[in-house]
Amino acid sequence: QKEVEQNSGPLSVPEGAIASLNCTYSDRVSQSFFWYRQYSGKSPELIMSIYSNGDKEDGRFTAQLNKASQYVSLLIRDSQPSDSATYLCAVNKAGGYQKVTFGTGTKLQVIP
């Protein structure tokens, strides 16, 4: 079982719709969760970080964390063509571990 799993996609949504991206992780001691966006040929850039169960909102983006079910999701409201990119989920474990594990990413396509 992979430490961090994402559906590779592509996930296609029409412009203006809500895009829902999911990520599951295997290690229950994980404590820090990140969503990065990566445009083709570019480096990853942080979208959201979340550390506690529940929702965290930032503009059109909402991150949701459920530690009991070991999943973290990213919702993008009012999706725009400029949101078309690959979204990477990253996880860091607790207890002083400094390794960061990334999922393979979900490719999102927003159709105008």
Place this chain on the structure above:
Amino acid sequence: EAQVTQNPRYLITVTGKKLTVTCSQNMNHEYMSWYRQDPGLGLRQIYYSMNVEVTDKGDVPEGYKVSRKEKRNFPLILESPSPNQTSLYFCASSLQGGSYEQYFGPGTRLTVT
């Protein structure tokens, strides 16, 4: 401007010829890390460093070396590159460790023939 820089951006080399990819950050970050990105495998951590003279292995350290003699620099060394090290490499830094957001450099595309 706060940034992570990498050099070179593109490199084509031959098997066995030692090379170094440099990484530098100007944000006074304690944590620096190297990743490789391959199709279907995503970003995989090679090595990371919590501070000067403190480094540790990530998930795929074989064939790589690192050093952290200064806080701002974290070079990646391939002493005897092989074709399976052909990849896109990213350097990243964060304020204090893996639980903080990371800032990525622009990437280095390495081809080993």
